[in-house]
C-alpha cells in the first residue's frame with residue numbers, strides 16, 4: 510500500500526477474515542487457545558491498552574482478559590499472518606477502574622489512531638472490532654418479532670430463536686472521495702457536461718470495516 514495512505518487511520522487492515530471458520534466452534538476454540546492468539550479489549554467504547562515502560566500494546570492474550578473484567582462478548586476478527594486475532598468486550602463500568610492502573614491505558618479508538626499509539630496494521634482491526642461490538646450492543650432484540658437475539662458466527666451475525674430470523678451488521682456508506690481530476694478518474698464514463706454537474710464526489714457502499722486504498 511502507498512505509504513501516504515498507510516498513515517491514515519483505519520485504512521490498513523491486513524486481516525484474513527476467514528469467514529469459513531466462523532461457524533466452526535472447535536476450530537475457534539483451538540485458535541483462541543493458541544499461544545500467539547491476540548485479543549483487542551474494549552470496556553464499552555473504550556479501548557484497553559497494555560503499557561510496558563514507554564511501549565503500548567493493543568493485544569492481550571485471550572486467557573488474560575477475564576482478569577480485566579467480565580467478558581461479555583468474544584468476536585473472531587481473522588488471522589494476521591496465521592496469528593488469530595479476536596475482540597473481547599468487558600463491562601463498560603470497568604473502564605474507570607482500569608484507568609487507575611499504571612500498567613494499562615484506557616483510551617478511545619479515535620485518539621489511538623490520531624496519536625499513532627498502535628502500529629498501523631492494528632488500527633484497522635481496532636476500528637472493525639469497535640464497530641462490530643457497537644452493533645451488537647444496539648441490536649440485541651430481533652427486528653422482526655422483538656424477542657432477544659443472540660450472537661452467532663463468531664460475532665458476525667445475530668440469530669433470533671423465536672422466529673429464526675438472522676440479522677447482519679448493516680452496510681454503511683463509508684467511502685467518500687473528492688473527484689479532483691474528473692476526466693481521468695471517477696467521472697471518466699460521464700459526458701463532460703454531466704461530469705461537471707454531477708460528480709462532486711463519489712460514494713461507495715461496502716460491508717462493515719476498514720477498506721484498502723490502492
Ligand SMILES: [Zn+2]
Pocket residue numbers: 651652653654655656669670671672673674
Ligand atoms: Zn425474531
